[in-house]
Amino acid sequence: MTQLRVAVDVGGTFTDVCIFDEDEKTMRVTKVPSTPHDPMIAVMNGVKRAEINLADVELFSHGTTVATNALITRNFPQAALVTTTGFRDVIEIRDGTKDDLWDAYRDVPGPYIRRRDRFEVTERTDYRGEVLTPVDEDEARKLAALLRKRGTKTIAVCFVNSFANAANEIRMREILEEEIPDATISTSAEILPEMFEYNRFNTAVANAVLAPLVSGYVNRLEKQLSDGGYQGDLLLLHSGGGSMTPRMVDRFPVRLAASGIAAGAISAQHIASQCGYANAVSLDMGGTSTDIAMVADGELRVTQEWEVEYGHPIIFPSIEVLTIGAGGGSLAHIDVAGSLRNGPQSAGADPGPACYDTGGDQPTNTDANVVLGRLGTSLAGGAKSLKRDLSVEAINRVIAEPLGLSLEEAAESILKVANANMADAVRLISIRRGYDPRDFALLAFGGAGALHGVDVARELNIPTVVVPPNPGVTSAMGCLLVDIQHDLSQMHTGALSNISTEKIEDVFRRLEGEARDRLRHEGVSESDTVLQRLISMRYAGQWRSLVVPVGSGPDFLDAAVEAFHERHEREFAFRNDEAPIEIYEVQVKAVGKVNKPSFVPATKQDTGPGEPVEVRPVYFDGEWVETPVYGRDNIPAGAQFEGPAIINQLDATTVVPPNTRAEIDEWLNIRIHLEGSAK
Known part of the structure; x- marks a missing residue:
C-alpha cells in the first residue's frame, strides 16, 4: 500500500495541498481557491484535485485559519x-x-x-x-x-x-x-x-468563544476524512509550532488562532538548516498578507504574548511572526494627501485582482506584476487565467492618470511601495532586536514571495535569497515537519536566593506528569515523548521576564542563571551579574515525536538552465528587457545562470532580476546571489 503524508494549509486566497510519497521520496503539490464561507470545502476540493486516496494516507496535517478569522470577524x-x-x-x-x-x-x-x-x-x-x-x-x-x-x-x-x-x-x-x-x-x-x-481572563474568553466554532469545524473535517478512508489522527498545527489532535483542540481551541501563520516559519527553519544558514529571515507573501519570521542561531524566535487584535492578548508560547497587509491582492490607492499607498486593504479571493476578471476593478500588486511582464497570463498551472488589459485599465484609471505617470512607472511604483513596506517589517523583527539583516539569508515563498524577494533583499542589503522548490505551498509543507506539542506552566514567583532546588524540581515533576498524561491521551508512546524544562526569570524589580531552557542535575539553576544573563544581554545590550534574580514561572514543553518525511538530495549537474519556454519583454529598472522564461521542473540541480530570468511553476513565479546570479542547489532551492550586497 502506498504511504502518503498530506498537509493542507488554508490561506486567504488559495488552499495549498502538499503530498509526500514515503515510498518514492517525492513531493507533489496542488492549489485550489479558498472557500472563506466554509474552509472545509476547499480542503476536500484540494484532496479531490490531487487525486488522493485517503486510505493510502498515513498522516494528515492541517494548518487552519478558522480560529484567526473568527477572532478578526468576531463571528x-x-x-x-x-x-x-x-x-x-x-x-x-x-x-x-x-x-x-x-x-x-x-x-x-x-x-x-x-x-x-x-x-x-x-x-x-x-x-x-x-x-x-x-x-x-x-x-x-x-x-x-x-x-x-x-x-x-x-x-x-x-x-x-x-x-x-x-x-x-x-x-x-x-x-x-x-x-x-x-x-x-x-x-x-x-x-x-x-x-x-487581564491576560488570563482574555485568553480564557478567547478560548471559550472559539470552542464551538473550531471544535465543530475540526470534528466535521475529521469525520469527512474518516468517511473517505483515512484511519489516522487529524493533526492540527498550533501557534507554538507543534500540532494537536482534535481531542486536545476541544479543550484548547485558542491555540489554533495563529495556526497557518506558524507553518511557514517552521518550513523556513527547516530550509535554512538544509542550506547551511544559521540565520535567516522568512518572507511568506500570500494573496492577502505577508508573514515575516526570523531564525537566529538555528532557532525560531518565540514570544510568550501575542494577539490577533490589539488589546486582546493571548498568552501562550507562539512562534514570533510579524504580519503586515502586503500580498498579491493588496490594493494600490492614493490617499487624501495625494500619496501612493499599498494595502493593507486587499482584494482577497473575492473579488480578487482586476486581472482575475471576477469582479475586482481596483489595481493590486498582482496587476502590477502582470503589467510589467513579471507574471504571465495564467496562475496555478492554468487553473486561473489572467487578463492583462483589465490590469492596464485599473492601473491607468486609479494610479497613472491621477499622478501623471506612464503605465510602466505607475506599476513599478506600486511594487516599490509594497517592497518598502515589507523591508520595513523585516527591520522591525531584526534590527530592533539587535540583529543585522546583512548577516541573514532571505527565504522568499508564498504565492507571491518569489516575485518580490530580490527587491526586498536589495532594500536591506541582504546578500542571498533562497526560493524553496514549491514556494507557493511551503507553509503547507511546514505542517509535515511538526511534532505534537503542549506547553504547560505554573507560577512560582520569588527571589532565587530564597527558592530551593527541591521545590522547583517538585513543580517540574508535577508538570511533566500532566504532560505525559496529555500525550498518552493523544496516543503518543513513552518512547516518542520528549520533555523540555524552561524557567522564566528577571532581575529583581523588573516587570517583564525572559524564558531560558534548563537541564537537570544539582546545578541546573546555576546554568539557568548564566543563560538568563546571556539572553538579557542579547535582547537589551545589558547584563548585571551582581543583581539579584527572581524566578517568575516554571514551564514544561511536551513533545510527542511524529515521523517526518525523509528528503533525498538530488545529484548536481554542471549545466545551465536549458532552453527557455519563451522569451518575453519584462520591465526592470525603467526599461523593457527581453527575458527568458523557464519551467522550473526542467531546470536540474546544479544549474547556474545570470539574471534576468523568469521561472514559472504550478504554485509560484520567481523573478531573477538583472545583476543577480542564480543556482539550483541539491535540495532544488533557487539561490539568488545579489551583486554588491554584503557577503
Whole structure:
C-alpha cells in the first residue's frame, strides 16, 4: 500500500495541498481557491484535485485559519463570562494602553464578550491560594438557570487568583455542568494558570468563544476524512509550532488562532538548516498578507504574548511572526494627501485582482506584476487565467492618470511601495532586536514571495535569497515537519536566593506528569515523548521576564542563571551579574515525536538552465528587457545562470532580476546571489 503524508494549509486566497510519497521520496503539490464561507470545502476540493486516496494516507496535517478569522470577524456564538464580584470589567479596562498613542479618536476594539453578558458571583481566593470565601452556590445556581433560560451554552469562568488555587472555579464549572449539561465551559486556571487577571481572563474568553466554532469545524473535517478512508489522527498545527489532535483542540481551541501563520516559519527553519544558514529571515507573501519570521542561531524566535487584535492578548508560547497587509491582492490607492499607498486593504479571493476578471476593478500588486511582464497570463498551472488589459485599465484609471505617470512607472511604483513596506517589517523583527539583516539569508515563498524577494533583499542589503522548490505551498509543507506539542506552566514567583532546588524540581515533576498524561491521551508512546524544562526569570524589580531552557542535575539553576544573563544581554545590550534574580514561572514543553518525511538530495549537474519556454519583454529598472522564461521542473540541480530570468511553476513565479546570479542547489532551492550586497 502506498504511504502518503498530506498537509493542507488554508490561506486567504488559495488552499495549498502538499503530498509526500514515503515510498518514492517525492513531493507533489496542488492549489485550489479558498472557500472563506466554509474552509472545509476547499480542503476536500484540494484532496479531490490531487487525486488522493485517503486510505493510502498515513498522516494528515492541517494548518487552519478558522480560529484567526473568527477572532478578526468576531463571528462568535452567544457567550457569557462568569467572574468574581467586582471583576466584571477587567477585560474592558484592559491595561489602559492604545495601539496608536497619538490618535485620541481611535478606540481599542471592545472585549469579545459584551458587558451585558458578563456576570458576577460571590467568591474569593487570596494570592497565596487560600479560599477566603467559597462559591455562593445559591447565586451560582440562579445564574446557571438564567443562562439556561437565555440559551447560553458557551461560558468562560474567570475567578481572581484562581491561578493559585482553582477550587472555586472548578466548583462553579461543576454547577454549570449540572444545570446546563450541553454547555461548553472554559476555566481560566485550566487554560492559563498564571497571575495578571487581564491576560488570563482574555485568553480564557478567547478560548471559550472559539470552542464551538473550531471544535465543530475540526470534528466535521475529521469525520469527512474518516468517511473517505483515512484511519489516522487529524493533526492540527498550533501557534507554538507543534500540532494537536482534535481531542486536545476541544479543550484548547485558542491555540489554533495563529495556526497557518506558524507553518511557514517552521518550513523556513527547516530550509535554512538544509542550506547551511544559521540565520535567516522568512518572507511568506500570500494573496492577502505577508508573514515575516526570523531564525537566529538555528532557532525560531518565540514570544510568550501575542494577539490577533490589539488589546486582546493571548498568552501562550507562539512562534514570533510579524504580519503586515502586503500580498498579491493588496490594493494600490492614493490617499487624501495625494500619496501612493499599498494595502493593507486587499482584494482577497473575492473579488480578487482586476486581472482575475471576477469582479475586482481596483489595481493590486498582482496587476502590477502582470503589467510589467513579471507574471504571465495564467496562475496555478492554468487553473486561473489572467487578463492583462483589465490590469492596464485599473492601473491607468486609479494610479497613472491621477499622478501623471506612464503605465510602466505607475506599476513599478506600486511594487516599490509594497517592497518598502515589507523591508520595513523585516527591520522591525531584526534590527530592533539587535540583529543585522546583512548577516541573514532571505527565504522568499508564498504565492507571491518569489516575485518580490530580490527587491526586498536589495532594500536591506541582504546578500542571498533562497526560493524553496514549491514556494507557493511551503507553509503547507511546514505542517509535515511538526511534532505534537503542549506547553504547560505554573507560577512560582520569588527571589532565587530564597527558592530551593527541591521545590522547583517538585513543580517540574508535577508538570511533566500532566504532560505525559496529555500525550498518552493523544496516543503518543513513552518512547516518542520528549520533555523540555524552561524557567522564566528577571532581575529583581523588573516587570517583564525572559524564558531560558534548563537541564537537570544539582546545578541546573546555576546554568539557568548564566543563560538568563546571556539572553538579557542579547535582547537589551545589558547584563548585571551582581543583581539579584527572581524566578517568575516554571514551564514544561511536551513533545510527542511524529515521523517526518525523509528528503533525498538530488545529484548536481554542471549545466545551465536549458532552453527557455519563451522569451518575453519584462520591465526592470525603467526599461523593457527581453527575458527568458523557464519551467522550473526542467531546470536540474546544479544549474547556474545570470539574471534576468523568469521561472514559472504550478504554485509560484520567481523573478531573477538583472545583476543577480542564480543556482539550483541539491535540495532544488533557487539561490539568488545579489551583486554588491554584503557577503
